[in-house]
Amino acid sequence: MSVAEPLPAEPTAVPTRRRAAGEDRQGSRFVRIAVLVIVILWIIPTLGVLITSFRPKALVDSTGWWTVFTDPFQAAGWTLENYGLALDQGGLGNAFLNSLAVAIPATVIPIAIAAFAAYAFSWMDFRGRYVMFVAVVGLLVVPLQMALIPILRLYNSGASIGRLIVFPDLDLVGEFLGVWLAHTAFGLPLAIYLLRNYIGSLPSSIIESAKIDGADHFTIFWRLIIPLSVPALAAFAIFQFLWVWNDLLVAYVFLGGTQQNRVLTIALANLVGSRGVDWHLLTAAAFISMGLPLIVFFALQKYFVRGLTAGAVKG
């Protein structure tokens, strides 16, 4: 019995597998069609903006963008004029620079601060280490909307208890530094949490041997931990960069909507308000604002996905 049993199993297994392969072929057609339908649905909105942004104003106003599919060599042709117009009239050129000046430091600063803290939480011994770490993670709860007004007040007039000045009046409203600090604070809890998970899971043997070789904490951190943590740092960097670049609220509150200071998202929102029917202009403006994040995203997608899954799935 025990010898005979495997024998009949063989022939039945083969047809099952063959049947599965047949189903697979039929099934894979369904899969491909379903995937294609969802993908098309998902890119239609962006496609509409992209096509519209290259059409001349007269055409944009008189026919829907989808008509280019039946008439790809439309009479009035294609144009790049909208982009020039948006950069110039829409003030997007200046806003683009401001966005850069906000986004790059607002990405690097929280990462640096979080990396130092994460290293200390993982590899240094000090009183209150665990309590502090739990408190930091607990701050993930605070919605940033809640913090906006008190910070704005601090920036405007400082804070004091009686005559003791606790926080000096730095007049940071409308300053890049003010936005950097705000974005840093809002990004820190998640950054510390993610980086501690990563840095804490590095093998302790390498850190031990560096210590025996006479390296102090700063050297270990700088020469050893940072190079080893590049994947985690990159993942969070992309996340934070996209977040800051696409943020409207924090920039609006702390930097303001003036012509000189405003970032891309605010310039876009203003355009919608003031020239909401000039679709040729709006779509070009929208694409200018999407350009850099899309490049960053596609170039570093691998890290981004890894970072997201590291944060949300964990193992």
Add this chain to the structure above:
Amino acid sequence: VRTSNDDVGGAVGVVQEPPPTGPQTVVVSILRVVGAIAIPIVGFVILWLSYDFLRDADANRFLRVGVAIVVGVGGVFFLYWGMNRVIDFLPARYRESVRPYIFVGPALVILAVFLIYPVINTILVSLKDSLGQEYIGLDNYRFVFTNEGMLRSIRNTFGWIVIVPLLGVSIGLAFATLADRLRRGEAVAKSMIFLPMAISFAGASITWRLIFSFRPQGFGTNIGLLNGIMLGLGQDPVSWLDVKPWNNLFLIVIMVWMQTGFAMVVLSAAIKAIPDEILEAARIDGASELQVFRRIIVPSILPTIAVVTTYMVINAMKVFDIVFVMGSPETRGTEVIAERMIDWFFISNHDGRGAAIAVILFLAVIPVMVVNIRRFREEEAIR
């Protein structure tokens, strides 16, 4: 970790320099002291000068932005480096007990000033009048739960936090499962779904305004996609964003469009982590693909589904930009809680009410987050 830290003391003991002798070493240590003090001071002066330069509105645009970036990025590294130098100058006994606080200190200070203080402050302001001066008890909270626009915003937000995760997670899950079976093009298909994640809410709003665009008769051709379809079907064009209460749903669709990619990527990673043998075994036992999906895939990624759902619930709870940029929430009846808060703070200028709304938002997020953090810690314990 504990054993490693016990070793720290030993390692430091080994490293310690021999006690200094002779006048030469005195000069060296004086130089070291001077250096330790001078370097940070010079650094701060440079930072301060460049910071002043940033305030100079007449300065060249490009230069200003360039300096801003260099100062911001360089400043933070300089801060740690300088502090570390100062620590080195402390007596050796104290160095290593102070150093950890140099590493975590800046993070804790920033968090205390920018997150902990604001929470306390907002709670206090929510009990005060429109200028944030006199205490008026719970009036602001009474307002939140009686004002018509506020009640509508709470109802609408409930719609957001139910529909956004529901659609986002189910489409994301379906797509992740399907794309997993593609022989080719999985990466491309996934990045197409994921692409809207990289777009700002402001950009997305323009994108979708173009889709919902409506022109009444006599105001030109309808160039919005939806109305193009309506005309193609022989129907009258519709002013989509003014159709109450469905306009809420149209706004929700925008967020679903943006967030599904996130759900899809995370769920896809979880699906790929299911061991192939389990799936194969089920298939060989004659389970249909649907059964494999329902009985194996879904149960094994349930924890991930829960995490993604919480993340999307919190995001939906805090939604502001979409409603704000799409315009006229009050006349269209599309108010949401976070949008009301900004409105009361900045447009209607009533700090107390704005703060009360913020506190309610905070209280609403806490239970979701607590569940989430507890989950994280359980997983941590398992690992």
